[in-house]
Amino acid sequence: MKIFEKAPAKINLSLDVLHKRPDGYHEVEMVMTMVDLADRIEMQELSRDTIIISSQAGYIPLDEKNLAFQAARLIKDRYDVKQGVYIHLDKKIPVAAGLAGGSSDAAATLRGLNRLWNLNIPMEELQVLGAELGSDVPFCVTGGTAVARGRGEKLEPIVSPPQCWVVLAKPPINVSTSEIYGKLNAREIKNHPSTENVMKAIREKQFDQLCGNLGNVLEEVTLDLYPEVRQLKDCMQRLGADGVLMSGSGPTVFGLVSKEAKVPRIYNGLRGFCKDVYAVRMLT
Template sequence: MKRSIKAPAKINLSLDVLHKREDGYHEVKMVMSQVDLADRLDLERREDGQIKVELSEGFLPVDHRNLAYQAASLLQKRYKNKLGVSIYIHKHIPVAAGLAGGSSDAAAVLKGLNELWELGLSTDTLADLGSEIGSDVSFCVYGGTALATGRGEIIKPLPSPPPCWVILAKPPIGVSTRDVYQSLNLDGSIREEYSDRIVRAIEYNDYPSICANLFNTLEEVTLPMYPEVRRIKERMKDSGVDAALMSGSGPTVFGLVKKESRLHRVYNALRGFCDQVYAVRLISDKEA
């Protein structure tokens, strides 16, 4: 038995870091939306109980350090399943990019093995399991667009944002999410929560308001730490996007473009500046 499943990337339309929690995580409020840049995972059921992971890109771990492996192992142990799986990941999402590629792969494994191993688990149960693997996995299980709170695992689905193009640009560097959060200085001051504004803008289908309220607390750490990210954001704004923001902890920057006639100019301007550039669309809730 085999299954093939897509694992889409995500962007953060907002990322408010509220405070540090007693458990060591940070309390966040963020709006995430999937885009149609995706890895593809081929899953094949094994009768020998082994979990085997292969990747089209050879520089990622294929053992317990891989989130897709962790997802299969968690399901296997939690439900005392004697079946195994061979997982082949066709990588298209850049690695360590702030686009939740690994988390989306893990979510795809949870959903695919739920069918392949005939576990009969609900989406909510799969999302709860995903939260044990990583903070973004729960969102990736649900997909579409959502407000995420807690440490990112409490998910409230939202309508699809107004349709637009998304330009992604990733510089040739990796960013450690752990390091960025550890370097974040939350001085105890009350911060405005942009996520609520983005939620309202989505509910009113208000594209200009979405563009006006894109916000990411982590930019105040990543942009000074990695000047390449700041330069890409500035280049993106200069090339004519409607709005630009860093996704997650970076280093990928995305720009929103409503008019397709402007899309090619932005894309070409960035391609001369950065190797990894993608023109994609937001995934609607009907596609998720």
């Protein structure tokens, strides 16, 4: 049997860091949602007890370093599954972009193998498993819109943001999440975003309020290290996006746009600046 799962990209509408924890992770408070840019994961049963990964993308690991491989191995070990699986990753989400592409692939693999092997694992249990693979994986298991706390695994689902266009642009640089968190001094953060205001704007479907309250404390680090990310933000603002923010640890910058008529100008303007530009809808 062969099945398919969609693995959408996430954006952080707000990202606050409260403090650094004794285990080395950072205590976060983030409002996260999914956008309509997705990898497509194909999973096919194998009678042989093995996990095989392939992808059209030449720039991701295809061995045990791949997060989909790790998800499959985890589920096989934990539920004592003797069958194997062939997993093909049709990558559309740019890699190491702050869009959780690898995490979403891992989450989609957990959901898919749960179906393929009739394991009937409840979603909450899949989220707990996902947390072993990465901080963003539990959110990606269920998707939607949520406030994530802890190191990202404590989730409070909330209603969807007001519908709008999301223009994403990734400059041609690779950013390491652990390096960015490592360079953040949690005691000296200058501007904490208000998670409460972002939640209120979403609850009341106030698009302008949402745009006015976007905030990400990791920008302080990434924008200093990579001036091209700041230039990209300025460029998106100049082109008329209603709200502009870096997603996660970067380097992708997203712009929220309410009027469809404004999207082509922003998209075309950014294409002059970098190759990886996408105009997508917020997933509701």
